[in-house]
Structures are given as structure tokens and as C-alpha cells.
Amino acid sequence: xxxxxxxxxxxxxxxxxxxxxxxxxxxxxxxxxxxxxxxxxxxxxxxxxxxxxxxxxxxxxxxxxxxxxxxxxxxxxxxxxxxxxxxxxxxxxxxxxxxxxxxxxxxxxxxxxxxxxxxxxxxxxxxxxxxxxxxxxxxxxxxxxxxxxxxxxxxxxxxxxxxxxxxxxxxxxxxxxxxxxxxxxxxxxxxxxxxxxxxxxxxxxxxxxxxxxxxxxxxxxxxxxxxxxxxxxxxxxxxxxxxxxxxxxxxxxxxxxxxxxxxxxxxxxxxxxxxxxxxxxxxxxxxxxxx
Numbered sequence: 700x701x702x703x704x705x706x707x708x709x710x711x712x713x714x715x716x717x718x719x720x721x722x723x724x725x726x727x728x729x730x731x732x733x734x735x736x737x738x739x740x741x742x743x744x745x746x747x748x749x750x751x752x753x754x755x756x757x758x759x760x761x762x763x764x765x766x767x768x769x770x771x772x773x774x775x776x777x778x779x780x781x782x783x784x785x786x787x788x789x790x791x792x793x794x795x796x797x798x799x800x801x802x803x804x805x806x807x808x809x810x811x812x813x814x815x816x817x818x819x820x821x822x823x824x825x826x827x828x829x830x831x832x833x834x835x836x837x838x839x840x841x842x843x844x845x846x847x848x849x850x851x852x853x854x855x856x857x858x859x860x861x862x863x864x865x866x867x868x869x870x871x872x873x874x875x876x877x878x879x880x881x882x883x884x885x886x887x888x889x890x891x892x893x894x895x896x897x898x899x900x901x902x903x904x905x906x907x908x909x910x911x912x913x914x915x916x917x918x919x920x921x922x923x924x925x926x927x928x929x930x931x932x933x934x935x936x937x938x939x940x941x942x943x944x945x946x947x948x949x950x951x952x953x954x955x956x957x958x959x960x961x962x963x964x965x966x967x968x969x970x971x972x973x974x975x976x977x978x979x980x981x982x983x984x985x986x987x988x989x990x
Contacts, residue, residue, distance in 0.1 A: 703756030836865030
């Protein structure tokens with residue numbers, strides 16, 4: 700099977716390598732070709748535009764930074780939708796708003812295109828371990844066609860009737876991740892200021908009902924004050940902005956979210972945008988030191 704993949708960021712590169720490992724022919728495109736050089740060396744086939752990817756592929760996936768990038772690769776003059784056959788399935792796997800997913804669904808239906816919105820939960824380590832989680836919103840037959848491809852790097856797939864539902868649940872997850880990270884940072888800082896080493900506090904969490912993978916992983920980054928990115932703070936803020944925009948349009952009160960989002964805005968303004976999103980802890984620590 701020929702698989703198309705557009706977007707060679709951290710996630711796209713890891714997915715491409717997994718697909719190559721599983722024996723797929725993978726046609727790739729990225730805004731900057733240099734990012735894909737190593738993948739081409741590994742066996743991926745470079746295509747000059749999203750349309751070229753679509754014309755060569757049985758199924759197409761895209762995972763890019765933001766809704767504008769999705770719009771460009773899907774609807775541009777040389778976009779995916781202009782090159783797809785009627786049998787091809789387009790799985791858009793970026794994090795977008797439910798409103799945008801509805802818009803793209805409408806455009807795809809007008810053109811007779813098979814489209815799924817399929818954001819994911821997890822990052823490069825989960826791809827490498829084949830444990831990524833996929834939220835697939837769209838026609839069941841389209842989802843079934845692409846599920847074997849997703850199995851190259853995923854552990855579980857949730858099927859949802861509408862693309863907007865999968866987009867919404869992804870934002871709900873990322874909102875909770877941001878809230879948990881802020882809460883964890885506050886608690887570590889409070890424990891440390893009261894003479895308890897962060898490692899002791901994290902050990903207590905891991906041996907209690909409070910223990911979870913996010914707390915252990917991000918807790919170790921916070922304790923070490925080292926924040927190599929698995930998902931950047933800037934990208935998390937983009938998702939938190941999408942949550943806020945959606946909530947405002949739908950009249951959903953999110954007072955806690957609004958306050959936490961301000962800390963992520965401050966973190967980006969203080970120059971932490973390219974670090975892991977758990978670097979929002981630095982904003983809390985800076986406030987403490989200032990006091």
C-alpha cells in the first residue's frame with residue numbers, strides 16, 4: 700500500500716520511520732525539504748507538493764502545526780483535496796478546533812472526498828513504542844480502511860461519528876494536560892519551599908492514588924529544571940487558544956482554563972516557547988523568586 704504523510708515535524712518523522720519499518724511505501728512532503736533528507740535516505744519518497752502526495756497514495760495523513768497549515772496543505776492550489784482519487788482516504792491528524800473540522804468536512808463532502816479528522820494523544824516515545832492513541836472522527840468505512848496503517852504506531856483507536864467530535868475530545872485532553880502540569884508544578888514548588896526535595900514528593904505521588912505517567916514524566920523535568928521538548932510550550936498555547944475560542948463561541952464557561960492559559964502566554968513571552976510545555980513551571984518559580 701502507498702501511504703502519504705504530510706508534515707515532517709517530530710511526530711511526522713517518527714510516524715514515517717515506523718511506516719517504513721513496517722514495509723509501507725511512504726510518500727512524504729514538508730514545507731522545508733531539508734527536514735526530510737534523512738527520511739528519504741531511509742527509503743521515504745519525496746514529493747514536491749501535497750497534491751503530488753495525494754496522487755501517489757492510497758491513504759493520506761497530515762500532521763502539521765496549526766489550522767492555517769492544515770488549510771494550506773488541504774485546500775491550497777496544490778493541496779491534498781485537488782489530487783485525491785475517489786477511493787483515497789484523507790486522515791487529517793493535526794490538533795484543530797471542532798469548528799474547523801466541521802468546515803473541512805463540509806468542503807470534503809462537496810467534492811466527494813473521503814475525509815477523517817484523527818488527532819492523536821501521545822508523542823514520539825509513544826509512536827516508537829507503538830502506543831499512540833487515535834481519535835478517529837468520520838465515516839466508519841473510511842476509518843476501517845486506514846486503521847491497519849495506524850496500527851504501525853498506535854495502541855488504540857476510538858471511532859467517532861463526526862470529525863468535530865474527535866477534534867473536541869483532543870482539545871479536552873490537551874486542556875487537562877495543561878491543567879495537570881500547572882497543578883503539579885505548584886505542588887512541587889510548595890513542597891520544595893517547605894523543605895521537601897522534589898524527588899521525595901514525586902515518589903509519594905507514584906506510590907499513591909495520585910500517581911500517573913504525566914506526573915512522573917513531567918515531574919522529573921520540573922525537578923531537574925531541564926525541559927527538552929516532546930511537545931513545545933508554544934504548541935500547547937496554540938491548543939489552549941483553540942479551546943478558549945471554541946468555548947467562547949459555544950458559551951462554555953472555563954474560568955480555570957482562562958487563568959491557566961495566562962501562565963502559558965506569560966511563558967511564551969518570557970522566551971520559553973521552544974521548550975517542553977512543562978517549562979511553564981518557570982513562570983511560577985520566577986514569581987516566587989521575585990516575591
